[in-house]
Amino acid sequence: MPKVEIYTQPGCPYCVRAVxxxxxxxxxxxxxxxxHGTEARSTAISRSGGHMTMPQLFVDGKFIGGCDDMMxxxxxxxxxxxxxxG
Incomplete structure (x- = not known):
């Protein structure tokens, strides 16, 4: 199984949908x-190449995108x- 990581923000409906x-x-x-303003947020932005929105999905360390990309x-x-x- 690949390693799946998702950065989220509480109260974000797109994050809830993706999770x-x-x-x-x-x-x-x-x-x-x-x-906003946390080290985790800075890490997510850096890892994604500057993407600012949440959620951010990574599979085996590769940035996949956000909720719209997942859908x-x-x-x-x-x-x-x-x-x-599957």
Whole structure:
């Protein structure tokens, strides 16, 4: 199974949607809370190449994108293979 990490911000509806999608797939993942002004937020921005919005999904250290990107992969039938499920 690939290592899945997702940076989220409390109260963010896109973050909730992305986490629910991962949960529905039975994926083991690490959720990292990345509030504004925290080291976790700075790390997420740096790792993603400057992307400022949350959530931010990484699979095996590679930046995949945010919620819209995840949903596009899901609609295209590519997310399961990326996550190593199904």
């Amino acid at each position: 629910r999608l991962l949960q529905s797939k039975g994926v083991t993942f690490e959720e990292i809370t990345a509030l 596009a992969l899901e609609r295209g039938g590519k997310l399961d293979a990326l996550l190593g499920v």
